[in-house]
Amino acid sequence: MECKVCRCECEEKFEGLILGKYKVKYYFCPNCEHLQTEEPYWLKEAYKEPIAAEDTGVLQRNLNNRVAAASVLSCFFDIDKKFLDYAGGYGVFVRLMRDVGFDFVWEDKFSPNLFARGFEYKSGDKIDLITAFELFEHLEKPVEELEKMFEISSDILFTQNTMPLPVKPNWWYLSPSAGQHISFYTNKTLDFLAEKFGKKHLSSGEYHLFTEKDIEQKAFEEVIKNSAHIYLQNAVDYKSRIASDMEYILKLKNDVKNI
Numbered sequence: 001m002e003c004k005v006c007r008c009e010c011e012e013k014f015e016g017l018i019l020g021k022y023k024v025k026y027y028f029c030p031n032c033e034h035l036q037t038e039e040p041y042w043l044k045e046a047y048k049e050p051i052a053a054e055d056t057g058v059l060q061r062n063l064n065n066r067v068a069a070a071s072v073l074s075c076f077f078d079i080d081k082k083f084l085d086y087a088g089g090y091g092v093f094v095r096l097m098r099d100v101g102f103d104f105v106w107e108d109k110f111s112p113n114l115f116a117r118g119f120e121y122k123s124g125d126k127i128d129l130i131t132a133f134e135l136f137e138h139l140e141k142p143v144e145e146l147e148k149m150f151e152i153s154s155d156i157l158f159t160q161n162t163m164p165l166p167v168k169p170n171w172w173y174l175s176p177s178a179g180q181h182i183s184f185y186t187n188k189t190l191d192f193l194a195e196k197f198g199k200k201h202l203s204s205g206e207y208h209l210f211t212e213k214d215i216e217q218k219a220f221e222e223v224i225k226n227s228a229h230i231y232l233q234n235a236v237d238y239k240s241r242i243a244s245d246m247e248y249i250l251k252l253k254n255d256v257k258n259i
């Protein structure tokens, strides 16, 4: 099987039981260290629920991601710009970021927008940074998806549990019971992807940044490590959008009624 990241020939590594019933092979690329399942024919079934029932960490993760993203934005970006949460799920993260004043919009091809209605991404919106949490492991075509994302913005902040080597069939992040994780990366795979698009790859634990900015790896690490402190320190300057967003939505509804 050809590697979906670097196109080299992969080695068959092990088998897993997807959705409790499909025996599926996992392939490892010795060149870029990407691990992928065989062609994922089960995805329609796996996405009957956009957020799997066993994903009990979803809300805590969103809170943690807010602290990390707000700190990265405060330290390295212009916080008055517009940002996009790509594959934003139910819109929890967009709402949380708007609550503390960041102009985030939402996009997701598979999930209904429950919490960020009225703040959908519109083609042509100028986006300073994309966030993509828990996305890359879901990608059937990582290179093509990144191409689309880099057309929208030159910088992507994302989370990724990097794969320990040698990878074992019982690595928890494979989570075959939900069937949604089909693509896995080490830091080397992510370096390869960044280089392919002419970006710098910075990482600190599960947080990664693909960027064109002149940010040092050490500085990124420090910001992620101290994000709780940075977040609290800056919180006084954040101007919540809760009230102004409500006014905006009420106006939208009123405009629709008056048409």
Ligand SMILES: [Zn+2]
Pocket: 003, 004, 005, 006, 007, 008, 029, 030, 031, 032, 033, 034
């Ligand atoms: Zn590869």
